[in-house]
Amino acid sequence: MDFLLHPANWDLTDPSSIPYLFLDHLYITGLTLLIGLLIAFPTAFLVVRYTRLNLPVQTTASFLYTIPSFAFLGFMISITGFSLATILVPLIAYAQVVLIRNIVAAVRAVDPTLVEVGRAMGMNPFQLQRRVVLPLALPIIVAGIRVVAVTTIGIATLGPYVGTQNLGTLIYDGIYLGRNSEIIAGAILITALAVTVDLLLVGVQRLLNRGGQVALA
Amino acid sequence: MATIEFVDVTKTYPGATKGAVEHVSFTVPSGDVCMLVGTSGSGKTTLLRMVNRLIDPTSGSILIDGQPITARDPIELRRSIGYVIQQVGLFPHLTIEENVRVVPSIMGQSAKDTQGRVDELLELVGLPPAEFRSRYPRQLSGGQQQRVGLARALAADPTVLLMDEPFGALDAITRGRMQEELLRIQTGVKKTILFVTHDVEEAFKLGDQVVVLSEGHLIQMGKPMELLISPANDFVRELVGADNVLRQFEYVPVTTALEPVTNAQGATIGAEAMLLAALLKLVQSGASELVVVRDGAPVGQVTLASIARVIRKDGAFAGKTGSEAGVTSRA
Numbered sequence: 404m405d406f407l408l409h410p411a412n413w414d415l416t417d418p419s420s421i422p423y424l425f426l427d428h429l430y431i432t433g434l435t436l437l438i439g440l441l442i443a444f445p446t447a448f449l450v451v452r453y454t455r456l457n458l459p460v461q462t463t464a465s466f467l468y469t470i471p472s473f474a475f476l477g478f479m480i481s482i483t484g485f486s487l488a489t490i491l492v493p494l495i496a497y498a499q500v501v502l503i504r505n506i507v508a509a510v511r512a513v514d515p516t517l518v519e520v521g522r523a524m525g526m527n528p529f530q531l532q533r534r535v536v537l538p539l540a541l542p543i544i545v546a547g548i549r550v551v552a553v554t555t556i557g558i559a560t561l562g563p564y565v566g567t568q569n570l571g572t573l574i575y576d577g578i579y580l581g582r583n584s585e586i587i588a589g590a591i592l593i594t595a596l597a598v599t600v601d602l603l604l605v606g607v608q609r610l611l612n613r614g615g616q617v618a619l620a
Numbered sequence: 621m622a623t624i625e626f627v628d629v630t631k632t633y634p635g636a637t638k639g640a641v642e643h644v645s646f647t648v649p650s651g652d653v654c655m656l657v658g659t660s661g662s663g664k665t666t667l668l669r670m671v672n673r674l675i676d677p678t679s680g681s682i683l684i685d686g687q688p689i690t691a692r693d694p695i696e697l698r699r700s701i702g703y704v705i706q707q708v709g710l711f712p713h714l715t716i717e718e719n720v721r722v723v724p725s726i727m728g729q730s731a732k733d734t735q736g737r738v739d740e741l742l743e744l745v746g747l748p749p750a751e752f753r754s755r756y757p758r759q760l761s762g763g764q765q766q767r768v769g770l771a772r773a774l775a776a777d778p779t780v781l782l783m784d785e786p787f788g789a790l791d792a793i794t795r796g797r798m799q800e801e802l803l804r805i806q807t808g809v810k811k812t813i814l815f816v817t818h819d820v821e822e823a824f825k826l827g828d829q830v831v832v833l834s835e836g837h838l839i840q841m842g843k844p845m846e847l848l849i850s851p852a853n854d855f856v857r858e859l860v861g862a863d864n865v866l867r868q869f870e871y872v873p874v875t876t877a878l879e880p881v882t883n884a885q886g887a888t889i890g891a892e893a894m895l896l897a898a899l900l901k902l903v904q905s906g907a908s909e910l911v912v913v914r915d916g917a918p919v920g921q922v923t924l925a926s927i928a929r930v931i932r933k934d935g936a937f938a939g940k941t942g943s944e945a946g947v948t949s950r951a
Contacts, residue, residue: 520709521722523672524772525699530726538713614756616712 406573406584407591419568421592428559428569428596434491435555436548439498446499447506457507464500472497472558476565485566494558498551505547509540542612549604556597560589570596622685622779622812624648624671629680631666639678640666642836648829651810655817655827657859662833664816668782671814672701684780699723702773702781702811706788708765710757716742716768717753723776734775741771744805763794770802774809781811787822799825820860824871832856844871868931869896874912877930878920881911886921888913895930898922 406412407421414420450456475493483489513536521535560571573589576582625647632639641663648654656664669675670682673694681688689697710719718725720741721734739749745767757765766786773781787795799822806813817823823830824844832839832847832855840852844860848871851857861867872895887907889898891914898910902924909923 516705516707516709517711519674520703520705521711523674523698523703524723524726525695525697526726527695534722534726535711539711612713614713614715615758 406582407588412588419572421573421588424568424570424572425592425596427562427567428556428571428593431487431490431494431559431562431567431569432552432555432600435494435498435559436552438491439495439502439551440548442495443499443502443506447503447510450503450507451510460503461500464503467496468500470496472561473564476561480565487567489565490559490562490567494555497558498555501547501551501554505550506540506544509543509547510536512543513539538611538613539616542608542616545604545608545611549601549608552600552604553597556593556600560593623650623683624654624780624812624814625683625686626667627681627683629667629670629677629682631663631670631675632678639663639836641670641677643680644833644836644838645680646831646838646841648812648814650812652828653806653813653815653826654829654831655815655823656831656833657817657820657823658833659818659859661835663836664833665784667833668784668814668816671780671782672698672703699727699776700778700780702776702778704766704769704773704781704783704786706785708757708762708769710765710768710772712757715754715756716747716760717749719757719768720771720775722772727776737775738771741774742768744774744808745771746801747771762790763798766790766798767801770805774805774811779812781813783813783815785816785818788817788819795822802826824860824867830860832859845873845876848872849876865931866896869899870894872930874898874910874922875919877922877926878912879923879926881918881921883909883921884911884918886911888918889922890914891919895922895927899924899927902927 411417412421415422417423446460450460470493472493475496476489479489479492483492517535517539518531521531526534559569560574562569563572563575570589570593573585573592577585577587577589626644629641629644630639631641640661644663644667656667658664666675670677671684671689673689676690681690683689710716711722714722717738720738721729721731724734724737725731738753742749742752747764747767752760752764752768757768760768769786773783787798790798803826815823815826827844829841830844830847831841832852834855840847840856847856847860848862848868851860851862857863873891874889874893874895874897875891877895877898886909887901887905888911889901891912893912898912901907901910902922909921911918911921913919
């Protein structure tokens with residue numbers, strides 16, 4: 404607790420103080436989700452459209468997910484060195500399996516009657532996706548994003564091992580300097596971040612679930 | 621206003637050996653309610669879904685106001701045709717107001733433009749706008765949801781309305797009420813309505829024309845009375861219950877039982893009334909005859925005996941549709 408409460412660690416002129424590490428952590432998580440979704444959305448829609456792609460896509464995503472994170476990071480160092488990409492690429496890769504699987508399931512769960520009604524009323528394919536499929540699938544998709552956000556926040560703590568600082572730096576330093584209070588501070592902050600992000604996303608999910616179309620857990 | 625014409629329409633689904641619809645031709649005059657009746661698998665829903673091109677026919681063509689629908693952009697075509705289905709299919713994530721204005725909205729009209737129209741439609745289907753506008757479909761009963769479904773189908777003022785067993789999932793009382801409502805609304809909007817049902821009572825109650833389908837073929841088309849009086853075959857006879865005397869009383873008009881007027885001072889009944897009404901009036905009033913009046917002029921009279929002659933014991937229909945003319949000339 405003394406580490407967590409020490410004013411020096413909250414010094415805004417120091418770029419490695421807790422507030423900055425916090426922002427760094429948020430940044431890498433946000434970036435992972437953003438790029439991850441940019442990849443997962445079109446991929447998932449292709450899988451829904453062309454069922455044949457389902458097996459190869461899901462298999463590849465699952466395979467990526469099984470690579471041990473330390474091995475993945477070591478491999479990435481040989482390509483991207485000690486840059487942001489070294490931690491970012493594995494995080495995005497790990498996110499795919501949950502994101503794709505979730506988007507596919509969410510889109511498939513949309514009541515075909517509603518899609519048919521939209522078509523019968525004269526919606527063009529874009530309007531059908533934008534006005535019917537997406538709004539009905541989003542609450543479920545956000546459930547997947549919640550899972551990915553929390554795991555990303557966790558795995559990102561390995562960042563300091565490959566040259567990217569974030570809240571994981573507290574744990575990394577704590578281990579090397581033998582300062583338990585710093586490890587505990589890091590753990591508390593990371594958990595707090597994960598819980599906060601998760602709760603925020605629950606709020607987003609509630610907002611998206613207008614009219615209570617999906618029974619949320 | 622729109623006339624719908626089916627010209628030798630056939631639909632064979634891939635892999636099927638026989639057509640779901642085979643060589644069906646008929647015309648629905650503008651402003652008519654045409655009921656498609658048949659057993660499951662008779663092709664009535666397939667026929668309906670070909671009109672807004674959810675399905676395209678294998679051969680033959682469908683014309684709206686003389687123009688083949690294949691000549692039109694399917695999306696534009698669908699926007700000019702209202703669609704109501706048994707499952708209602710309201711969008712659960714949209715409010716009632718948003719549901720009603722879906723078609724105007726996809727055509728680019730703003731919420732402000734359609735506000736008045738939405739309220740007008742909700743009034744029309746009997747849902748007070750102030751109370752229902754902002755609710756979600758889940759908060760409505762089945763009957764109320766189908767009212768919204770009807771309002772939604774009418775939103776862009778289509779000329780044609782396609783209804784696929786719209787009241788099939790409702791309880792008997794609500795269904796009856798909705799049928800009355802549809803008739804009331806139709807007298808105001810005069811759409812050309814194609815209505816699929818397997819309920820013959822519903823077909824007779826709502827239909828100007830009834831089309832009987834079986835295994836993809838059109839068996840008979842005509843006014844409810846015509847199907848009762850002269851069913852084309854045993855299938856139609858059984859389906860419409862032509863042997864059912866009560867049904868004949870209900871749907872056969874008094875003009876089929878006319879005889880020359882003997883007592884011009886007697887009680888009167890309108891020429892559009894059915895035998896059942898005449899029978900009840902005769903029994904209740906104790907009169908021995910009723911003068912049948914059309915546009916203020918007597919066209920003949922009916923008596924218990926003349927009605928009895930029409931409906932013979934064996935259920936076969938003795939009268940002729942055009943007998944009225946003969947009677948008046950004699951009178």
